[in-house]
Amino acid sequence: METQVHAEDRIAQAIERTKDPALARELLREVRRLAEKFVEVHGRPASFMEVCGSHTHALAEFGIKYALRDVLKLVSGPGCPVCVTDQQEIDAMIALADGEDRIITTFGDMLRVPGSRGSLMKAKAEGRADVRVVYSPSDAVEIAQKNPDKQVIFLGVGFETTIPVLAAAVYEAETLGLENFSMWMSGKLVEPIMRYLLDTGETRIDAFILPGHVATILGRKGFLWLAEEYGVNGVISGFEMNEILSSLYILLDLVLKGKAEIVNNYPYVVREEGNPGAWKLAEKYFMPVDMAWREIDVIPKSGMDFRPEYAHFDAKKRFPVTVGKPKPTACRCGEVIRGLIEPEECPLFGKACTPAHPIGPCMVSSEGACAAHYKYLRQ
Numbered sequence: 001m002e003t004q005v006h007a008e009d010r011i012a013q014a015i016e017r018t019k020d021p022a023l024a025r026e027l028l029r030e031v032r033r034l035a036e037k038f039v040e041v042h043g044r045p046a047s048f049m050e051v052c053g054s055h056t057h058a059l060a061e062f063g064i065k066y067a068l069r070d071v072l073k074l075v076s077g078p079g080c081p082v083c084v085t086d087q088q089e090i091d092a093m094i095a096l097a098d099g100e101d102r103i104i105t106t107f108g109d110m111l112r113v114p115g116s117r118g119s120l121m122k123a124k125a126e127g128r129a130d131v132r133v134v135y136s137p138s139d140a141v142e143i144a145q146k147n148p149d150k151q152v153i154f155l156g157v158g159f160e161t162t163i164p165v166l167a168a169a170v171y172e173a174e175t176l177g178l179e180n181f182s183m184w185m186s187g188k189l190v191e192p193i194m195r196y197l198l199d200t201g202e203t204r205i206d207a208f209i210l211p212g213h214v215a216t217i218l219g220r221k222g223f224l225w226l227a228e229e230y231g232v233n234g235v236i237s238g239f240e241m242n243e244i245l246s247s248l249y250i251l252l253d254l255v256l257k258g259k260a261e262i263v264n265n266y267p268y269v270v271r272e273e274g275n276p277g278a279w280k281l282a283e284k285y286f287m288p289v290d291m292a293w294r295e296i297d298v299i300p301k302s303g304m305d306f307r308p309e310y311a312h313f314d315a316k317k318r319f320p321v322t323v324g325k326p327k328p329t330a331c332r333c334g335e336v337i338r339g340l341i342e343p344e345e346c347p348l349f350g351k352a353c354t355p356a357h358p359i360g361p362c363m364v365s366s367e368g369a370c371a372a373h374y375k376y377l378r379q
Ligand code: SF4
Pocket: 330, 331, 332, 333, 334, 336, 343, 346, 347, 348, 349, 350, 353, 354, 358, 359, 360, 361, 362, 363, 364, 370
């Protein structure tokens, strides 16, 4: 009961914090009305998947997911780059840190992700490895410049939004002629994983809340295949309360009308064509490769890795590590990122696995569904 009051307070407070609370209240009423209409017509709630960790976080933080739980199913998908990284690859990144004369640089979330044998944080705490958190890959290039006697390796995980930033760091290192900078590249592409989810049909998805940040690179054009080939709706959404509520309204309106469209509801940030210039830079250094996703098969051409001509920047080639297949654990992140279960359905949620003692990446990452549920939706 206490959690319920708390969650209801959350949406009331989030509405008051918007620039236009009256609009937020009206939008919430209208979203509920259309969601109820969908239940009336189809005998079940509509099911919308978000494929962006920032949306996962916002839907929980604003209380939208909780407020609409009886009429609309909001499912978290594979939108957190750390959460979708294959366990064996995480193990390899951690093993990489053990080498001498090297500095591992990474975004903060990677530090705490548990591998089969400890984490980067543990390796750092035990003095076994020099691991440094950076805010941008470009900071890692700077570290390489300042430490010419060390090899500096950046762990590059991320989707289309991050991949051009990773390319920019490689460009910087190349321009500076640095021979002691390399990257463990594990870029992920949104379209192949969305296609995988739709093709397997294991999760019911009536429409997608499309990732606003990724769409700045791909544009609305980059998602047209969804409506054209699968007949599924998508709305490119921003991250503010009213942006998300209006996106839900648009999706419900479309699914009720039986239309299949891709709507850009973030037009002041996302262009029709996206940002081809940024992607061109990404394609200079990286190319699509088959890639394993956490507890999912290898998905053809679903990742981005170095082109052979840039092997001198490729940490996988320069510092090969061999790790065995990870032992299966009770962590169910693989099902969480495919929208098959809610985080609470994992038996470890809130017991053995908490943000202070995470068992899986979904509880570590600020964009992870388990972390968002723990912080905002825990019963
Ligand atoms: S609660 Fe923890 S162990 Fe369970 S799926 Fe989430 S991260 Fe994995």
